[in-house]
Amino acid sequence: MKQVFFKILSQECIARDVMKLTLAGDTSAIQGSGGFVNIKMDGLFLRRPISVCDYDDKTLTLIYKIVGKGTEKLAEMENGTELDLLVGLGNGYDLSKSGAAPLLIGGGVGVPPLYKLAKLLLAEGKRVQVVLGFNSGADVFYEEEFRALGADVRVTTADGSYGTKGFVTDAMGDLNYTYFYTCGPEPMLKAVHKATKTSGQMSFEERMGCGFGACMGCSCKTLTGYKRICKEGPVMEKEEILW
């Protein structure tokens, strides 16, 4: 973990209530994929944890949904605004278990952390298949971005207004894959847990106090003991999850 001040380079709305935020700053403490940052905002007491979508040496991309006071405030911030971030939080995805053809399953704002993961897996020469689930056509984002990386992409919407009608699990049945990685709302994770034929890793969400393991606010029980979502998580192995 490291405290780093970032500057807002740009911010744009990429789907209904979904913002893409690009920041400039020292990203050296961020590693791999599936981790998160914790953003301090004036006037709000707790920091706001947001998963890392993508980064290079100097820039960091975050995608978030406007759902409350913190994200409303963040969406209104001007380019050039300086933000106080704690970076390098969370365990992230373990790429070593992916096999030759991993499947990435994302739901809503669970999609962003899979983007850097897809990049890293493709760089290792893996065949990456992606299933992205949204509520409706207006909520869809990053379909083309995943495709541009070289991944096979399927999109589902719950109301059928775009892509396959249904949930992510309705578009997975005929796919062959060696391993899976997923992030999304808990009902989706449960369904994916049931529907997947291989081992995999799942990323969880919880209300956090500190985001770096001090307060025990986000603990959960697993088959391998108590874990803090912010520290030993957010990524857990399929086999250790207790629903």
Add this chain to the structure above:
Amino acid sequence: MVNTKVNLSGLVLDNPVLCASGTFGYGYEFAELYDINCLGSFSFKGTTKEPRFGNPTPRIAECPMGMINSVGLQNPGVEKVISEELPKLRRVFHKPVIANIGGFTFEEYTEVAALLDKEEGVGLLEINISCPNVHGGGMGFGTSAETAAEVTRRVKAVTKKPVYIKLTPNVTDIVSIAKACEDAGADGISMINTLLGMRIDLRRKQPIIKNKMGGFSGPAIFPVALRMIYQVYEAVKIPIIGMGGVTSAEDVIEMMLAGASAVQIGAQNLVNPFAAKEIVEALPSVMEKYGMEDLESIIGGAHRG
């Protein structure tokens, strides 16, 4: 050169800045960020006899200028704290540490206190009496002068280390409870624990915290803590460790003027992990600004006309 040293029942601290139990783990998460030996000391995560998972999640809710937590004393139990956590803590912190102890029966308090009494690195025992007494109908030990005094007497009987009783503010008369602890032999008072609070999620129309209520902390509670410390200082002769919403060196000094001999930083550690270090560093210049040379001499200063 200003003097920031303070004395807690014979335990001399380089400065009065401590970190509060439950906001600083066993120190090592913070030791990755800075040398935590700059602190006066810190109170490690509340320890019970048995391992505890604590309460169901969500355990955290935000408030204006603060937060509610309902962690529920998650800890690995005293045996593992001694065998695993304290050796790790010792590697990153080389001063006497404060052991925070919780319990649900009188016997649990004394068993944990007796075990931690043998730990050389522990300088002081801080007894959290906000826990419910399972043999007393679930009423908190800290909500009656009688049970607070009884915990004090029993813990004092099993340890030679200074015993500070951490009081809950969720009572009608905190002064009488502090006095009862002093009369029962407490070496000091630690105050205040969190205020009972609640938030409701408008979308779900249900409490945010799974257990409905939790402990409210953060800068919003500072004036309440300050007032209670001021009142208790008038009534007892033993030292007070003050806490509740402290975020700056100015707050530390204000709390010492009210009567605290040392001051703990709690919720602020969670939003600014460097808070305690920044307060330690700012303290000498803030003292100079207000013409203070020796911190010990300002304790209770607001009571002297």
